[in-house]
Amino acid sequence: MKKNIKSVSETYICPKKAGYKFRSARKFHTPLYLYGVTGIGKTALILNNVNMKKCSYYSATTILADEINIEKKTTEHTVVIDDLQSLADSSQKEAYFEKIKELLGREDIWLILISRCPFPRWLMPLRAKYIFVEIEEEDFLFSLDEQIAYIEQFGLELPHEQHQEAWSIGGGNPLSLFFYVMENCNLERTIKRQWDYLEVHVYDQWDLQLQEFFMDVSVVEEFTVQLAAMLTGRRDVEKLISQAEETGNFFEICGTNGIWRCRWPMRKSMQQRLRRRKTAEQIERLYYSAGLYYEINDQIPEALDMYEKYNDMDSISRLLTANARKNPSSGHYFELRRYYLELPDNIVENSPVLMAGLSLLQSMLMNIEESDRWYHALEKYAEEHTGSEKREARSRLLYLKIALPHTGSTGLIDIFKNADLLLRDRKAVLPEFSVTSNLPSLMNGGKDFCEWSKHDKELARGIGIPVAFVLGKYGKGLVPMALAESYLEKGQDIFEIFSLAEKGKMETDSGGKLEMFFVGVGLLAWLSVLNRDAEGAEKTLLSFRERARKDAPNLLPNIDAFLCRVYLYMGKDVADWMAQAPDESREFCTMDRFRYLTKVRIYIQRGQYQAAYCLIQQILYYAEMMKRTYIYMEATLLLAIVQYQMNQPAWKETLQECISRAEEYHFVRVLTREGPVLFQMLEKDKFIWQDAEYKNQVLTECRQMAEAYPFYLSEEGEEQIALSTNAVKILKLQAEGMASAAIAQSMKLSEATVKYHCRETYRKLGVKNKTAAIAEARRRKLI
Template sequence: MLYNDSYYIRPKEASRKLSMAYKIRTPVYMYGVTGSGKTALVKDFLAHKKYSVFSAAKVSPEEINISKDGKEKIVVIDDLHFVTGVSERKSYEELIIKLLEQGNIWLLLISRSPMPGWLISIYIHYAFITIPESDFYLTREEQILFLKENNIILNEKQEDEIIKFTEGFPIAIRLLAINGGDLRTATQELCNYLESYVYDQWDIELQEFFMQTSIVDNFTEELASMITGKSNVAVLLARAQEMGNFFVSDGVNGIWEYRWQMRDSMRLRLKKKWNNERINPLYHHAGLYYEMHDKIPEALSMYEQCNDKESISRVLIANARKNPASGHYFEMRKYYLSLPEEKILENPLLIAGMSMLQSMLMNIDESERWYEALKDFAKTHICSERREAKSRLLYLDIGLPHRGIVNLVDILKHAGTLIKDRGATLPEFSVTSNLPSMMNGGKDFCDWSKHDNELAASIGIMVEFVLGKYGKGLVSLALAESYLEKGMDGYRVMTLAEKGKLAAESGGKIEQCFVATGILVWLSIINGNADYAEEQLLVFRERAEKEAERLLFNIDAMLCRIYLYQCKYPKINEWMKTAPQENAEFSTMERLRYLTKARVYLQMGKLNQACSILEKMLYYADVMKRTYIMIESYLLLSIAWYRMGRKDWTVNLQKCIDMSEEYGFVRIISREGIAVIKLLKSNKLVWKNEDFKNRVISECAQMAEFYPKYLERGTDGEIKLSENALKILKMQAEGMSIKNIAERLSIKESTVKYHCGETYRKLNAKSKLEAINEARKRNLI
């Protein structure tokens, strides 16, 4: 296949700015990494004009002399990124000022990096027009045209793959054309290009720094220092910035990230130039950094890369000391499950960890098998190993998720006696599992809610004692939540929640504060003040960012629940981008986020997807004895079935009502307000308690009045656009004109205009820009 080297497409935005600068003779500073097309644009633009071009890499400032003969001249100074010495920079600074002051010179400066600090004062004083690298990127239309000119015809799927590869980057498109559209070969050629034309021009120290830090996807200065062993990381990063625009994140929030082309090519370079003996310590040091910062899955990944089995084993044992809320059991399951059984049986921590992990994975028989193995270990060992095993057995008796709360009162009393009388110690527990609930947290305590006051009086103090820091404020918060669910006096609920919050803040755990905040947030929502609920939760989120990042996922899920009441669709769509993938392996620790996602699907009208999640949740609730989640899932499933037109929707709602009546839970139903009130009035439903029915329907009516569009089908970003309308909108976002869109889709321009008008109307937009922005907010494009 022949490559047409004569075909050139001017990047629109860069060309527009250059033309504007030429008309008014404003100096220009353009930058971009090698291969972005800077020099090519200048050559094409000045093809029929006289101009002088100098490379700062080859010519000293003293050699550049432009006569003052009054004639207008065009001067191009390229490769400014090579000007690194202090005296050399000073000389070039003086030269640039001299040229600009002559009055007859249109000056173009070209570099690989954004405007450097040593030129900032000139840049501001002489009002340069900047043409950044992004302006040189080609649109989808331009890329496809370029490839067509080189006899590469693609279907839409192939186009998508190529656009993802090139990202509009000119050299990538050119290499793709040269290689006949072969992505693999083009990728290799791109790496070779960077190797020959970029990296070899750097000093050895900078080359090695890039190679070493490329082993991670992104890094902080501290991580880079730990990987490389260098103390001058900040200096090296500053030099790297001056050498070119190689970062997608250049220190924003302390994070540095290479462009994928740079990262991948540097990884290849590292493997080519260094042997494993030199590479493995890099991964080991990165693993240590992640381990020190409690980024355990990342640490394991690094240790795995360098085959550091000793460190992997150490990390797995350390994680087994933690409870499921603070540990990383699910994320590390691959490593646990690959351990040889004989290795596990040597350590009581690993045995207990396996029992807990298998319970979390809903492998009940396996969990109990490992529990029995731990009992055997306790019988056959002595001294500290025996004490450790017994401590872990007691921990599992209380904490194994699948066992529910059967006999838990007796187990807790026994634990209290052992701690008080025999000096026994227990590993740290999490009652909440990072959820904003005691009743529906680490375990389901709905059955205790039936006797809340009695249990609080009889075992409350003992439970708080056994749980240590996690017990601070527990009784007050448990009562507050129980009263909240039963629809009891709001002021009493608030008083107990605030009391529990203060207790937790006085030497307790932030997880309990999350429960208190969750209760107060629900009180605000129930009273029609979702905006204040959002404010409360955002304030707590700021604290969690500093003290407990592990809570953020569930805080954000709860925020999304609030957004559903507020109908803040862009925020809901933003949350959906981070929501767990329900079709991947089911994680029991994601239960709050799964149920939140099911509600979003209901609002989107994606009923099959909602049902898929809810059926999984019902299975989980049954296996793991989760009454509250079972009630909630039946309720949401009844809404989904009703909206699907299924006549048997009442089966699910009846189960929900029967269980809610048994426990006296009003709010679990009434929270759904307008989404369920019509269903509740069906004469096919049987209520055993008329007073309970009236309270539920009354509160539902109140919630419906407060939030009339809650879960209203089709009111989110799921605006229905036809296939052609979506294609047109995407092409508009890529900068294509109506004429070009019509040609591309082989339809009339009037048809394109019609689709545009309909799209603007549906998005409530007055212009193309508004429509594109709104579509992006709604995750349509």
């Protein structure tokens, strides 16, 4: 039997995008599939756009498939089947499948299907055979102008800011707007009414086990099957997820890389339901289970967030202690700084590991006085204790003498010799130590060893073996790669550098650490760049990246930054990297120094000289504070380039300072890597050189680099208009009429990332808006 329903509403406003798709489907007699959450306006669209006298409307919640019988019509007849998400039984789905298949085969019927979820799996065979027009949930959302028109027809006049606030929170959801009008535009009461509506009219209609599932997983922002199983204690999680996907459009992310994320309104309402229906002890147990899962999977920041929710100080202290046993390359010091800095002194003072961790963290944060305070507290602890506690404290002190970033490399030779004796006599155990800080460098890695480069061969012979022994696995391959890097920077024999780098890689592969292998890979990549083979450098780095992705993901950010540096030589687009680069205006993380130096170069290439200047000043402050000679030289050179591009006379003095410092160490490559830009600067004026041979080598290599990479750090290279894959996809979707939010969901990106790509595309194309960008891209045949 047919369901009798009312039709046109005087207050109905048809969302532009949904209306366009509806008219297109009707014009070409194309089957239509509508989906979205309760109250989004699916049924209203049909009621207000279809001649209900020539329409049969059925709801799958009340009518069986075999009850749908449509007589042969002489004119087109519309058939609407609503609430398909309510079909849970496989026999019901099979019956409806056959009925829908039958209706699709009739030329006298225009079929419209409505559900709360995207096209269900059980109907996929029909989707493959017939072309459907799909009106998605986002298509029903009102634009800001449509929202204003809807509200004003009820006689409600609001300031633009209030409209904007309501639209930002509700996203143009028609049901939210309906409640907003009912509550006389009170936003707080609107949100409560909507949650109450969902509670009674949606969630209470679900199967109980589905209700429990969503309440349990609401404590986390996103989940995997394993995490959901741990939270719910169920083995049939995948079955429940499948059931949820066919019940409604509840997921923002649906299994991408094994991850699910509930939509924000859904999760918030489920959290509210959880607090109403479960005891505090039951909720604490959920947070504990989530924290334990994250801890097992080494997701320490996420674990701490869960433990903090119910103030589990024992678990927080235990995790922070475990993290402090790691070196900064493998631990989460910077990410967890808030937790460390909030620890009461009385807890820290009873743990040598935490005292050492706080001293190291404060040094990383460039709080030297606080770092020294905890170092001296650890010294006092070692004096006042005996046995294993004293041994632990002494080991931590020895570690800090080597590892503290702000102490530089002065005196390290004697410290390494003493450490060698202590370790061999088993009077101390050195905790895990990283020489590189995940950077492709030993000379400019965890510490700055420029001074050692002056006596590289003598030091390699004299203390190479003791240092390698003290560093354990991190010492494998250290001596040959340290020599190779020193020779590379000094511009020495290329074949000897190759030989030493390969030897170091082989030694590292025999029981060493992949972080050290990265140094060897980096040396070979730089050799390729210097030999006019940037493509070879790219190939080397991409090959290593695959290995690191599986075995050392902590290296990926710096590998990607290195690739970005290579792409700057090649003239490739680096917008994708820039979109996920660290934001120095929000916070300066010393562990991201290699990425910041890469970002400066991109700023220069784009002509964003003020941004480059500001970031360079931060880097110079860090370099002086932490005694980073090499970084200071590199940043000074980049500063000279910025000043030169801005026509500031100070560039000559700045460049002279860099040349003098580099010449002191006979460092050639710190200058010639920037050869394409530096060569024209060196020709503009005369500079003071102490060594004619050094000067000639620098000038010769700069000329060669300028010839090999003419567009390096040059805005001229932008004329090629090379857009990233994502940028092209976004342009194509914009051309199809999609908004930023819809594009972000379609491409599984954040909306901020989409907007960033748009801004960069507009800049490259020399336009100011979307319409002009699409036109220009089509003219250039980019889309």
